[in-house]
Amino acid sequence: MSYAFPPAPVIAIPAMSSNPFPVRHIYCVGRNYATHAREMGSDPEREAPFFFMKSAQAILPNQSVMPYPPATADLQPEVELVVALQTGGRNIAEDRADDRIFGYAVGLDMTRRDLQKVAKEHGRPWDMSKSFDGAAPISAITPEFYTGIINRGKIELKVNGEVRQSADLGDMIWRVPQIISALSRLVELHPGDLIFTGTPAGVGPVVSGDQIEATVAGLEPLLITIG
């Protein structure tokens, strides 16, 4: 089959002891740690976490320099555990969700916070604040075969060596199986889908030259420099 112009190449992430992981969709959970929900002015007791998306084109490999993006003066990284799916489905039961997991990675949900504030104030979509070039830096994926199910462990973000965010994955409001199950009741999930599972408290701006180190216990650290 030929096309009007060459189709875009598959976007893939390195995976430990495996062929690269081809990315299909990127889903993200909002307000999944009570501490972060409060710092953003929400009441986590009353509000269920919700989903938004990033384009797969936003993937940025580990150890990249991320050019400071246009149209913002308030770029903020959010460290998140990323779940990578090897099989999909609809209406997945929580106790069958783990079967879908290929592995885990460390991701940064890069956010143009000033654009997000305007979107929130006017009830507009978040896309331009969350999905832009380089907005999804991600480490290599570690297969679940090596990690087992990850539901505890330290998650941390350092900027220029200084700790900004530090929490435990056990602090998540929705656990990974609940997230997969809930999302699969909204959309059909597919092999290659990534789910960013939310960030703890401590978010703040980064500027050109900053070195970001994002870590989750047991996974490859994610190192990004802001250009």
Ligand code: MN
């Ligand atoms: Mn986030």
